[in-house]
Amino acid sequence: MRVHVSHTARWTLLAVCLLFATQARSQSQPKPQAGAQPQTPTKVSPEKQAVLDWLSQPAVLERFGRISDAIWSYAELGLQEDKSSALLIRTLKEAGFTVEQGLAGMPTCFVASYGSGRPVVGILAEYDALPMLSQKGRASKHEPVVAGAPGHGCGHNLMGAAATAAAIAVQQAMQKHGLAGTVKLFGSPAEEILVSRPYMVREGLFEDVDVVINNHAGSQLETGYGVAGSAMYSVRYTFTGKTAHSAASPWSGRSALDAVEIMNVATNYLREHLQNTHRMHYVILDGGEAPNVVPDRACVWYFLRDSDERLPNVYARVLDCAKGAALATGTTLAEVRVLAAAHQSHHNKALAELMQKNIELIGMPQWTEEEHAFARALQKEVGAAEKGMPTTIGKIKEPPKVFTGGASSDHGDVTLVVPTATIRFPGAASGAIGHHWSMVACGQGSTAWKGLNAGAKVMATTAVDVLTNPAALKTIRAEFEQYIKKHPFKSFLPAEAQPPLDLNEKLMKQYRPLMEAFYVEP
Numbered sequence: 274m275r276v277h278v279s280h281t282a283r284w285t286l287l288a289v290c291l292l293f294a295t296q297a298r299s300q301s302q303p304k305p306q307a308g309a310q311p312q313t314p315t316k317v318s319p320e321k322q323a324v325l326d327w328l329s330q331p332a333v334l335e336r337f338g339r340i341s342d343a344i345w346s347y348a349e350l351g352l353q354e355d356k357s358s359a360l361l362i363r364t365l366k367e368a369g370f371t372v373e374q375g376l377a378g379m380p381t382c383f384v385a386s387y388g389s390g391r392p393v394v395g396i397l398a399e400y401d402a403l404p405m406l407s408q409k410g411r412a413s414k415h416e417p418v419v420a421g422a423p424g425h426g427c428g429h430n431l432m433g434a435a436a437t438a439a440a441i442a443v444q445q446a447m448q449k450h451g452l453a454g455t456v457k458l459f460g461s462p463a464e465e466i467l468v469s470r471p472y473m474v475r476e477g478l479f480e481d482v483d484v485v486i487n488n489h490a491g492s493q494l495e496t497g498y499g500v501a502g503s504a505m506y507s508v509r510y511t512f513t514g515k516t517a518h519s520a521a522s523p524w525s526g527r528s529a530l531d532a533v534e535i536m537n538v539a540t541n542y543l544r545e546h547l548q549n550t551h552r553m554h555y556v557i558l559d560g561g562e563a564p565n566v567v568p569d570r571a572c573v574w575y576f577l578r579d580s581d582e583r584l585p586n587v588y589a590r591v592l593d594c595a596k597g598a599a600l601a602t603g604t605t606l607a608e609v610r611v612l613a614a615a616h617q618s619h620h621n622k623a624l625a626e627l628m629q630k631n632i633e634l635i636g637m638p639q640w641t642e643e644e645h646a647f648a649r650a651l652q653k654e655v656g657a658a659e660k661g662m663p664t665t666i667g668k669i670k671e672p673p674k675v676f677t678g679g680a681s682s683d684h685g686d687v688t689l690v691v692p693t694a695t696i697r698f699p700g701a702a703s704g705a706i707g708h709h710w711s712m713v714a715c716g717q718g719s720t721a722w723k724g725l726n727a728g729a730k731v732m733a734t735t736a737v738d739v740l741t742n743p744a745a746l747k748t749i750r751a752e753f754e755q756y757i758k759k760h761p762f763k764s765f766l767p768a769e770a771q772p773p774l775d776l777n778e779k780l781m782k783q784y785r786p787l788m789e790a791f792y793v794e795p
Contacts, residue, residue, distance in 0.1 A: 323737075340795045361400065369444065372384070384457055390454060395459055398460050400430065424710065428715075432488050468772055470686050488695060492704075506576070512605065517567040519564060520565060620694050
């Protein structure tokens with residue numbers, strides 16, 4: 274269903290576009306913004322100016338903003354991103370990219386390529402949503418669109434659109450200035466469950482790539498280097514037992530649910546004896562159908578996190594807890610299914626420093642008072658400091674002196690096979706909470722459009738630097754080659770592991786018909 278835009282909304286969009294057109298005229302000589310860090314005017318190469326000019330066009334801003342809003346409305350869970358991936362693929366094909374689909378055993382995984390030869394610059398794109406986070410856009414209070422349905426609580430709709438815009442912008446510069454090399458966009462499904470990149474790396478999709486540019490939405494414009502985040506295993510443990518009448522003859526049954534619960538008790542006691550860098554969380558997926566029937570099947574899903582060095586030990590000890598639970602209950606540990614397993618992120622310093630220069634060139638978007646007001650209202654609702662949208666770019670982040678654990682990203686595997694850096698770009702209000710309705714509320718509309726456009730500019734200008742500056746590429750590659758001598762890549766995935774294509778199928782079948790009435794099209 275196509276949503277009609279009101280007369281007032283059209284004038285609002287026009288105002289946003291005119292603002293970007295005005296900013297584009299002075300892009301090569303950035304000016305300090307209100308509340309922003311002072312910037313020294315930088316001379317911009319014709320090739321970089323080409324991507325800045327293209328991305329600053331009002332029509333381009335609106336086009337990719339609408340693509341982002343469409344993916345936001347589809348809110349498709351991992352490995353079910355049929356409409357989201359199709360929209361990005363169609364956009365890239367129309368621009369002249371060659372697209373390979375259904376890669377690494379995943380129907381919604383693709384690689385879009387333009388150009389030929391070296392260097393090869395990869396750009397990562399994500400587009401999956403999260404369960405239970407449905408929320409109206411630009412609403413400062415919790416208001417689901419469809420109660421219980423998925424929502425984009427991590428900004429992946431912005432990331433897919435920004436990466437696609439950046440790849441096409443690089444293509445425009447390559448055509449205009451006759452640049453040699455290749456740009457590849459890696460359409461990566463199911464990042465929220467850490468599925469795609471470990472399987473894509475295992476399939477060899479990154480073997481010919483010289484540099485990878487990753488991106489993530491948030492409330493800052495920043496990058497960093499070094500080791501970050503946690504490595505992770507995503508594992509399902511399934512127990513089988515014997516049914517029986519729970520009241521008349523419980524002694525003849527063997528409860529698979531008892532095994533799951535004893536396993537969970539054991540792992541909770543295990544926490545005391547693990548390093549404080551670990552994270553362990555679980556949900557029971559199957560625990561029987563009725564209290565008066567002893568359940569003969571039960572399943573629990575764990576996320577296990579720690580450093581690259583410590584994670585295998587955590588995995589082995591949790592497996593022992595599962596085996597012990599089966600022994601204690603007289604049940605069988607019928608299946609241990611590793612859905613995904615990924616390394617920590619090992620970001621390349623030289624590439625991050627190159628990216629930081631482009632962050633300083635681009636600067637933070639200019640926000641309207643209306644956008645600041647929305648941010649303050651949202652911040653008040655979630656108990657954050659009421660300071661509006663962010664106004665300053667970030668300094669380059671150094672690796673933490675002490676690793677304390679945290680979130681994970683499946684691009685960690687990529688960082689150990691190709692030098693990689695990540696741009697975090699704005700769009701969300703400071704204080705919006707990841708994997709929460711407040712982040713979903715920020716992911717649609719004008720601030721999202723401006724933020725993804727800034728992210729696309731940083732990605733595209735960094736890609737052009739790699740294509741046009743052999744010395745910079747040589748430095749990046751030299752650092753990487755030296756690093757992997759001490760940190761050689763070995764996949765955590767068991768050889769028999771396959772992408773769990775069925776994982777979110779039931780949920781999407783449940784909610785998609787209800788969500789379709791609220792789809793918007795670009």
